[in-house]
Amino acid sequence: MQPQPWPEVPADTARVARRAFRKGALAIRARDELGSWYDDEAFGGAYGVRGAPGISPAQLAMVTVLQFAENLTDRQAADAVRGRLDWKYCLGLALEDEGFDFSVLSEFRGRLVAGSMERALLDLLLDRLKGLGLVKAGGRQRTDSTHVLAAIRGLNRLELAGETVRAALEALAAAAPGWLAGVIDGSWQQVYGQRIDNLRLPASETARSKLAGQYGRDGYHLLEAVHAPGAPGWLRELPAVQALRAVWVQQYYRVIDEHGEKVIRREAREHGLPPGRLKLVSPYDLDARYSEKRGKGWEGYKVHISETCGEPEPDGTRQAPNLITNVATTEASVPDAAMTEPVHDMLAVAGLLPGEHAVDAGYTSADLLLGSRARGITLLGPLLSGSPPQARSGGYTAEAFAIDWDHQQVTCPQGAASTVWCPCVQQGKRQAIVVRFAAATCQACPARAQCTSSVRNGRQLFLRPREIHEAVAAAKAGQASQHWKQRYNIRAGVEGTMRQATHVTGIRHARYVGLDKTRLEHAAAAAAVNLLRLDAWWTGRPLDRTRTTHLQRLDLSRAA
Numbered sequence: 001m002q003p004q005p006w007p008e009v010p011a012d013t014a015r016v017a018r019r020a021f022r023k024g025a026l027a028i029r030a031r032d033e034l035g036s037w038y039d040d041e042a043f044g045g046a047y048g049v050r051g052a053p054g055i056s057p058a059q060l061a062m063v064t065v066l067q068f069a070e071n072l073t074d075r076q077a078a079d080a081v082r083g084r085l086d087w088k089y090c091l092g093l094a095l096e097d098e099g100f101d102f103s104v105l106s107e108f109r110g111r112l113v114a115g116s117m118e119r120a121l122l123d124l125l126l127d128r129l130k131g132l133g134l135v136k137a138g139g140r141q142r143t144d145s146t147h148v149l150a151a152i153r154g155l156n157r158l159e160l161a162g163e164t165v166r167a168a169l170e171a172l173a174a175a176a177p178g179w180l181a182g183v184i185d186g187s188w189q190q191v192y193g194q195r196i197d198n199l200r201l202p203a204s205e206t207a208r209s210k211l212a213g214q215y216g217r218d219g220y221h222l223l224e225a226v227h228a229p230g231a232p233g234w235l236r237e238l239p240a241v242q243a244l245r246a247v248w249v250q251q252y253y254r255v256i257d258e259h260g261e262k263v264i265r266r267e268a269r270e271h272g273l274p275p276g277r278l279k280l281v282s283p284y285d286l287d288a289r290y291s292e293k294r295g296k297g298w299e300g301y302k303v304h305i306s307e308t309c310g311e312p313e314p315d316g317t318r319q320a321p322n323l324i325t326n327v328a329t330t331e332a333s334v335p336d337a338a339m340t341e342p343v344h345d346m347l348a349v350a351g352l353l354p355g356e357h358a359v360d361a362g363y364t365s366a367d368l369l370l371g372s373r374a375r376g377i378t379l380l381g382p383l384l385s386g387s388p389p390q391a392r393s394g395g396y397t398a399e400a401f402a403i404d405w406d407h408q409q410v411t412c413p414q415g416a417a418s419t420v421w422c423p424c425v426q427q428g429k430r431q432a433i434v435v436r437f438a439a440a441t442c443q444a445c446p447a448r449a450q451c452t453s454s455v456r457n458g459r460q461l462f463l464r465p466r467e468i469h470e471a472v473a474a475a476k477a478g479q480a481s482q483h484w485k486q487r488y489n490i491r492a493g494v495e496g497t498m499r500q501a502t503h504v505t506g507i508r509h510a511r512y513v514g515l516d517k518t519r520l521e522h523a524a525a526a527a528a529v530n531l532l533r534l535d536a537w538w539t540g541r542p543l544d545r546t547r548t549t550h551l552q553r554l555d556l557s558r559a560a
Contacts, residue, residue, distance in 0.1 A: 001047035006036035007092035027090035037128035046115035068528035078102035141354035150288035150300035162196035171240035277333035287515035291332035336362035358491035395450035
């Protein structure tokens with residue numbers, strides 16, 4: 001790469017583009033309003049210092065954002081650069097410029113991923129918007145997540161085993177055909193000659209178990225051959241072979257008895273079957289995971305989107321548009337609560353830490369509430385109460401007990417005092433306090449049925465430390481007020497952002513394979529959504545698709 005200043009729009013291009021687009025276009029307005037928000041130097045880390053000069057990465061970055069703004073393929077985007085006046089105007093190209101081959105866009109994305117610059121397309125645009133005062137720290141933001149389907153086929157366990165072996169054979173046949181011919185015979189071509197999910201698998205459980213055992217033995221045979229002393233060392237580094245090894249660790253194990261070595265498929269957790277958050281679901285994407293939410297399951301990832309949500313200015317001036325400030329893409333099995341602090345960390349690095357952060361119940365907890373407060377953030381989200389048996393039956397919940405923190409004692413609704421106050425650590429890091437009442441006291445209590453169902457022991461409570469307990473109590477009391485509900489209404493607007501990102505840029509279906517490439521895709525999609533919202537703001541056009549029916553257009557007052 002040889003950094004060049006951003007080119008001025010040629011006079012002929014500007015003249016023809018403005019005649020062709022009398023009302024303007026997104027690409028034209030983006031160039032006029034933002035200028036050059038990318039420059040070549042910002043992408044220097046993704047390029048070498050030797051070799052023939054390449055196409056300007058700043059121009060490729062802008063093409064990528066425009067591509068996602070219109071949900072185009074690489075071929076369509078390259079054709080737009082070659083043939084559309086508004087794109088030539090935005091990029092500063094002459095009318096006779098021939099553009100570039102569509103494969104350049106894929107190579108550019110590969111460079112960004114290899115250089116750990118997946119977020120560059122969004123971060124650089126945000127830097128430009130900060131300079132214009134359109135985004136800033138200390139305001140109100142909201143965050144939500146949605147599922148993302150990986151670019152893979154869904155496979156059951158039997159198909160996964162067979163397809164993993166087939167993928168390894170395909171890679172080895174392409175990389176070392178002579179070596180592979182000495183390891184397998186013609187029968188392997190009959191079993192693995194085509195995709196396993198295209199075959200008619202046996203219906204009986206006995207036959208399926210037999211086929212699973214064959215897949216297991218064949219997989220171990222390949223792994224042993226690849227790791228044999230005479231095999232080329234680089235074969236074991238092939239991604240498909242690495243995938244075979246990882247899947248086989250999760251799906252099979254070997255035992256030796258009096259009849260020899262046996263290959264056994266793992267069937268239950270006690271046999272070492274991994275939990276869902278670690279289980280591989282495809283040999284082609286080792287980052288994809290299976291997860292469920294509200295009874296709906298998917299294989300892939302999860303994306304968390306944060307955006308500004310300002311209120312109208314008191315003086316009546318035009319409100320800045322709501323813009324996406326952060327996207328975080330994770331494996332599908334990562335819970336929302338585990339991303340609250342990482343999202344705050346990413347916003348802090350970008351200099352866009354909010355003063356108030358509206359989220360749903362999945363992002364909140366007592367510890368997160370206090371942790372956000374320590375960073376100067378008001379975490380605006382409902383804290384869910386547990387559902388102990390007493391709450392379901394109308395009995396005594398923990399809120400009915402009086403706590404004396406100074407004397408470390410709890411009094412029940414019937415006036416009995418606790419006998420045990422024991423601080424402990426739950427799940428390795430969660431500070432808690434165990435409170436117990438004497439068994440003899442509870443057994444003689446007339447309200448025992450409303451308090452505990454234990455036959456031999458007394459009532460037991462689990463409390464958080466005083467600071468956390470009081471903060472949670474205050475938060476729960478506050479969220480019942482009408483003022484809190486009115487302020488929390490602003491969180492609902494993030495659903496519109498999810499819909500726009502999904503329907504315009506297609507973020508719910510990953511275009512590329514792998515978590516890093518999907519992160520890059522979502523960063524480009526977020527930058528594209530920001531451009532669309534800025535364009536609507538520049539032109540005074542509402543974002544929602546308002547429709548007026550024929551009946552609404554009738555002027556009934558004049559007819560009367």
